Amino acid sequence: MAVLVSISNNTPHILTLEHGCSFPSGPLMVEHRSLQKGMRNWVEHQTGLKLGHTEQLYTFADPLHGHGHQRVQISYMAFIRQNCDHSLAERSIYDYFPWEDRRDTTSCPLLHTIATRLKQWAADNTQRWQRCTTVFGLENHIWNDELSLQRYELLWEAGLVPESSWQNGAHLPGLSMHRDYRRILATALSRMRAKIRYTPAVFDLLPRQFTLLQLQQAMEALAGCAMHKQNFRRLVQQQKLVSRTAEYDSSPQGRPAQLYQFAPETAEHCYLAGAKLPLPAIS
Amino acid sequence: MAVLVSISNNTPHILTLEHGCSFPSGPLMVEHRSLQKGMRNWVEHQTGLKLGHTEQLYTFADPLHGHGHQRVQISYMAFIRQNCDHSLAERSIYDYFPWEDRRDTTSCPLLHTIATRLKQWAADNTQRWQRCTTVFGLENHIWNDELSLQRYELLWEAGLVPESSWQNGAHLPGLSMHRDYRRILATALSRMRAKIRYTPAVFDLLPRQFTLLQLQQAMEALAGCAMHKQNFRRLVQQQKLVSRTAEYDSSPQGRPAQLYQFAPETAEHCYLAGAKLPLPAIS
DNA sequence: GCTATATATACTCAATAAGAGCATATATAG
DNA sequence: CTATATATGCTCTTATTGAGTATATATAGC
Numbered sequence: 001m002a003v004l005v006s007i008s009n010n011t012p013h014i015l016t017l018e019h020g021c022s023f024p025s026g027p028l029m030v031e032h033r034s035l036q037k038g039m040r041n042w043v044e045h046q047t048g049l050k051l052g053h054t055e056q057l058y059t060f061a062d063p064l065h066g067h068g069h070q071r072v073q074i075s076y077m078a079f080i081r082q083n084c085d086h087s088l089a090e091r092s093i094y095d096y097f098p099w100e101d102r103r104d105t106t107s108c109p110l111l112h113t114i115a116t117r118l119k120q121w122a123a124d125n126t127q128r129w130q131r132c133t134t135v136f137g138l139e140n141h142i143w144n145d146e147l148s149l150q151r152y153e154l155l156w157e158a159g160l161v162p163e164s165s166w167q168n169g170a171h172l173p174g175l176s177m178h179r180d181y182r183r184i185l186a187t188a189l190s191r192m193r194a195k196i197r198y199t200p201a202v203f204d205l206l207p208r209q210f211t212l213l214q215l216q217q218a219m220e221a222l223a224g225c226a227m228h229k230q231n232f233r234r235l236v237q238q239q240k241l242v243s244r245t246a247e248y249d250s251s252p253q254g255r256p257a258q259l260y261q262f263a264p265e266t267a268e269h270c271y272l273a274g275a276k277l278p279l280p281a282i283s
Numbered sequence: 284m285a286v287l288v289s290i291s292n293n294t295p296h297i298l299t300l301e302h303g304c305s306f307p308s309g310p311l312m313v314e315h316r317s318l319q320k321g322m323r324n325w326v327e328h329q330t331g332l333k334l335g336h337t338e339q340l341y342t343f344a345d346p347l348h349g350h351g352h353q354r355v356q357i358s359y360m361a362f363i364r365q366n367c368d369h370s371l372a373e374r375s376i377y378d379y380f381p382w383e384d385r386r387d388t389t390s391c392p393l394l395h396t397i398a399t400r401l402k403q404w405a406a407d408n409t410q411r412w413q414r415c416t417t418v419f420g421l422e423n424h425i426w427n428d429e430l431s432l433q434r435y436e437l438l439w440e441a442g443l444v445p446e447s448s449w450q451n452g453a454h455l456p457g458l459s460m461h462r463d464y465r466r467i468l469a470t471a472l473s474r475m476r477a478k479i480r481y482t483p484a485v486f487d488l489l490p491r492q493f494t495l496l497q498l499q500q501a502m503e504a505l506a507g508c509a510m511h512k513q514n515f516r517r518l519v520q521q522q523k524l525v526s527r528t529a530e531y532d533s534s535p536q537g538r539p540a541q542l543y544q545f546a547p548e549t550a551e552h553c554y555l556a557g558a559k560l561p562l563p564a565i566s
Numbered sequence: 567g568c569t570a571t572a573t574a575t576a577c578t579c580a581a582t583a584a585g586a587g588c589a590t591a592t593a594t595a596g
Numbered sequence: 597c598t599a600t601a602t603a604t605g606c607t608c609t610t611a612t613t614g615a616g617t618a619t620a621t622a623t624a625g626c
Binding site for chain 3: 228230231234235248254255256
Binding site: 211212213229230233249254255256257258 | 600601602603604605606
């Protein structure tokens, strides 16, 4: 099972089947040297895509409906370069987790709803409310973009998503998926946010040549929060992550942006985090 | 397959079988609700141990010797509280990776050896040498404790460990394991170093009550580098991670240290990194 | 009681790194 | 010439962190 991630319209998307309800998947092939090679192989056959940065997410027992059997599912996450052709349906990751996109924070009504309903759920259980505040960055806590899985699990426990068996009252907006696939997606989101921060994995999502603004917007799209332009560029250029090319972007308007390319000298490690815009604490 | 980690003698240890060459392992049980539950179950049956922080490491295809078949191996890492009784043989993690223990950096001859041999291997391949310097913190790079897997893989590629098929000349000191289990162990080391930094997982390795020095020494043991005492305490107490108990350590000599316990209010997230002692760059 | 020892604390200080703002340069379309 | 959108340069404040100095506290042994 593969969570295939790409960026379009400045938003992270996944490639889905069954109207956005499941991921492409394939068989465990014995003849391949490794499981990852096998996965690359069937993804390529199904979609014709070349995969960039790839990592294993999680292996779990998938109860086959109807039978008393279980099947082992191994989930992967892989990055796909922008503007690649394929036949699968793209969905925005934030269609599944609207609360994870905080790029536009000018009054975020959804988070208010969540806070209110979580407070109802926590009631007078202070430890439970403590968890809510740290995970959702409420009160005087700060929002941590890598806690997307914990947030989803908290909403699940609180019965605010349709997947919860004891779901009571209106659930939150956001597309659902089959089985516990939305949980896998939350895991993938958390992983990709961690990965782009400390490794040059973003460059596998961008075209070979890109403007610094495109790079920043890709980071913002994945992290789900806006960044300070000057500080971001300071960070990128200090680390010599990119080198300028001779070409310029043929943008419709304004000064043409210089095109850059990834300079893979520092391939193992980098730091692309900081430079955030102020995220007002929501109480 | 489970990498069971505990701390004794201020050093991280793993529980092993076959003279330190393999990990305890058990069957995939269909009747359990999740794979992790199943793993906990057979570990408990084999060893009688209660597991603390547990996470899945990696799933891989294990070629069964002799047959043309493969088997799927799911590896886990789990923490075990100090002073627990069990029947398995303990081995220091640093018996397998001597270069990963940098707590005593007063002239480290092994890293000099590694640097020399890697330089021979890199020869005039500058990109290769670049990788060596970033991963091993050579020249003006800093040592990153979480890159233990990359370091092992680099040594493997360079033919400096006995597992490399093209291993040429004398290999580095350090115990080996069956199959590619030492690679799994390197993954586990990297993961545990990352985990203790951002979560309160260390507390699953310590006794319920511990002194701040014990806590620091546990962190140092896992991270493989020494820390600055005052700064470490500042960090721990700023975050209110621990609360003092009424009791004191009955130490043989010196002022008795106060015993603390984990204060799980901040259960989801914390930061226990900094406060390192200077690590001289080795060139 | 004095000393050696090992711990526990209290501060200070300098060097970065990070967040945030202001200003200006540059190119294009209309 | 102007509106627009981008690309840069520079400053300033604040928080964090690495590192050092000094001192307080309790115990065991003499």
